[in-house]
Amino acid sequence: MAGRDQVFALIDCNSFYASCERVFRPDLAKTPIVVLSNNDGCVIARSYDAKPFVKMGAPYFQIKDVLRQHGVQVFSSNYALYGDMSERVMTIIESMVPAVEVYSIDEAFADLTGIPGDLTAFGRTIRAAVYKGTGIPVGVGIAPTKTLAKLANHTAKRLQAHTGGVVDICDPMKRDWVLRNTDVGEVWGVGRRMKAHLDSMHIRTAMDLAKADPWTLRQKFSVVIEKTARELTGTSCLELTEAEPAKQEICSSRMFGKRLTTIEPIKEAVATYVHRAAEKLRAQNSLCKKIRVSIRTGMFSPEEVKYANGALIELPYPTNDVRLLTKAATGVINCLFRPGFKYSKAEVLLLDLRQPGEFTDDLFAESQPQAAEKVMGVLDQINQRWGSGTLRAGSVPAAPGWGMRREMMSRSFTTRLDQLWTVRCD
Structure with missing residues (x-):
């Protein structure tokens, strides 16, 4: 329709983490689901039918019996699965609209300006395409501004039985009804x-x-x-x-699956976190000039002796070479580590990030060798093709003993060949 005013849509996945778990577990279609945080600590996601039984953020150890009593299925967080399913959802949306802003892992704004016909019907077409291609249910809110699109989406979910998951409030009368009732x-x-x-x-x-x-x-x-x-x-x-926009700093941090008392596993953890951060650094085509590494004990238990320390490292030149970053980060652990403590967490923070050519060192300053750039390019190509971690530094273990506790994690159905979904034909 020529001359149509600006129109936005917000496409938001319903209970995204729980929905990802249901895609490959059709037997759980009518079973309440919750997903836990790192180390199976607390509830970070709930399916709609689980909300009456558990609050967001509730510590898992306190509500185990309640969940069991109400038949709620519990999953450890499976970020590899969620990230891959998110990419699939966004790819489908991007193929159907002129422009997309990926707002978070489970929602995106789309520009519907100039799209002819009934936009409610078009929203249902997007919803059906995403569900057919991924199995993830979404809600669609359509409006002349992004804030109104958010409200329309909220209404679509709140009144799911009446809206079919799509609400268009471009019409002023519909918009006013939503505003009055929100x-x-x-x-x-x-x-x-x-x-x-x-x-x-x-x-x-x-x-x-x-x-x-x-x-x-x-x-x-x-x-x-x-x-x-x-x-x-x-x-x-x-x-x-x-x-x-490119991030100005990149952080990689995780709680250990158990308390660590020796330096070697802490170095392994730091090397692993550097590997993840360096992947993100290269993905946005940035270089890093400084890196901050910190370690700490548990800070909340009154029975544990507390200690925390960190150090800022100036690198010899701006780099995205995981080998140089790992050497610098693990080397400083020798200065930070103190025996006699039980360490619970490490953090790696890449700082002073810029695009190649933006650093203004003097003419004779050292720069990253071209050979290093080629090696990193090959590393990323192999990992993109065969899965993250296929090729990694020798200091990064494949199955670390200090890794996060994820005792109820589902399989990585879409990112690992050895965990693909199998169908039996008896």
């Missing part, structure tokens, strides 16, 4: 503290916020809440960001 706390960007401030001004619904004076909101709070209010009236203030 609590202000559900508006994108309105957190718990902001909701309390807005409540004190008798702004309790999304419609109240849309009708509030934008300049007053800006002076009392910030330009962000002013833009939110303007977006709720249909004035687009937030553009689609197709290319994510």
Whole structure:
């Protein structure tokens, strides 16, 4: 339809982690599911039918019996599976719309401007294509601004039985109904503290916020809440960001699966974290000039003696060479480690990141050899083709004894050849 105003869609996967687990477990289609954090610590995701039985963030050791009593299936986090399924979902969406902004692992904004015909029907087409291609159910919210698209998506999920998972509020009457029937706390960007401030001004619904004076909101709070209010009236203030800007720092950090008391496994862990961080560094075509490494004991148990230390390392030249980064990071552990402590976590932080050519060292400063760039290129090509970790530094173990506890983790159905889904024909 020629001349159509700007239109956004928010496509959001329903209970994404739980949905990923269900794709390869059709027997769990009607079973409540929760997914746990690192080391099986607490609940970080719930299927819709699990929400009445467990709160988000609940420690697993406290609710084991409750989950068992209500027949809730528990999974350890399987980030390799979730990441791969996310890429598949986003690829399908990108093939159907003019432009996409991947907002998070389970949601994306799409530009529907200029797409002819009934946009609700088009939203259902996207929903059906994603489900057919991945088995992941999604909700679609359509509106003239990104903030309204978020609200439309929320309404699509909240009223799933009536909406079929798709809501278009480009029509002002439909938009006003959604605004009147949505609590202000559900508006994108309105957190718990902001909701309390807005409540004190008798702004309790999304419609109240849309009708509030934008300049007053800006002076009392910030330009962000002013833009939110303007977006709720249909004035687009937030553009689609197709290319994510390069990160200014990259962090790789994990809790150990058990307390470590010797230096060698800590070095192995740090080498592993460097390997992951360096992959991300090369993926955004950046170089790193500084690296910070830290280790610490458990900080919350009153029975454990506490210790934490870190060090900042200046590299000889900007690099994305995992060999140089690993040597620097593991070398500094000799200075940080103190015997007699039980270590629970290590962290690697890549700092001072820039694109090649952006560093302004003097004419005679050392730079990364071309041979290193070729080696890293081959490393990435092999790992992209055969799976992450196929080719790695010798200091990175394949099955570390200090690895995270993930006793209930599902198989890596889409990323490992030895764990592919098998179908028996009896």
